[in-house]
Amino acid sequence: MATFAWNETYSVHVSQFDAQHKKLFEIINSLADAMRVGKGEDVIRDVVGKLAVYTRTHFLQEEVAMQKTGYPGLDAHHEQHSKLMADVEKYKADLDEGRKPNTIGVLNFLQKWLVEHIQKSDKAYSDHLNAHGVR
Ligand SMILES: [Fe+2]
Numbered sequence: 001m002a003t004f005a006w007n008e009t010y011s012v013h014v015s016q017f018d019a020q021h022k023k024l025f026e027i028i029n030s031l032a033d034a035m036r037v038g039k040g041e042d043v044i045r046d047v048v049g050k051l052a053v054y055t056r057t058h059f060l061q062e063e064v065a066m067q068k069t070g071y072p073g074l075d076a077h078h079e080q081h082s083k084l085m086a087d088v089e090k091y092k093a094d095l096d097e098g099r100k101p102n103t104i105g106v107l108n109f110l111q112k113w114l115v116e117h118i119q120k121s122d123k124a125y126s127d128h129l130n131a132h133g134v135r
């Protein structure tokens with residue numbers, strides 16, 4: 001499994017959001033760690049539940065910062081956040097209803113989504129937020 005860890009190349013140059021992204025990496029990594037020792041199915045429900053709660057707060061805080069500073073990409077960014085929340089809620093509902101999870105599929109999806117979203121969409125707000133004093 002490829003290394004999946006936060007590093008400086010993921011920085012969005014806003015300290016609270018970097019800290020929150022690190023936490024998201026940590027939550028997703030806890031699933032990878034469990035899978036490595038054959039415990040993926042034991043923890044996935046807990047991990048997805050945690051991720052749903054933490055992600056919601058993080059997305060909201062990003063959107064509040066964008067709104068306060070009049071970020072022009074807010075609507076498109078909000079759409080991406082909503083889509084991910086819907087996907088996470090769907091995984092959560094499946095797990096709550098006792099359906100057997102495809103843990104590898106969930107892990108790959110979450111890792112890919114987080115990396116791509118930070119690299120493409122979150123980084124796009126850095127200059128704008130920094131220029132408005134959000135660092
Ligand atoms: Fe983010």
Ligand SMILES: [Fe+2]
Nearest residue numbers: 062117121122
């Ligand atoms: Fe975002």
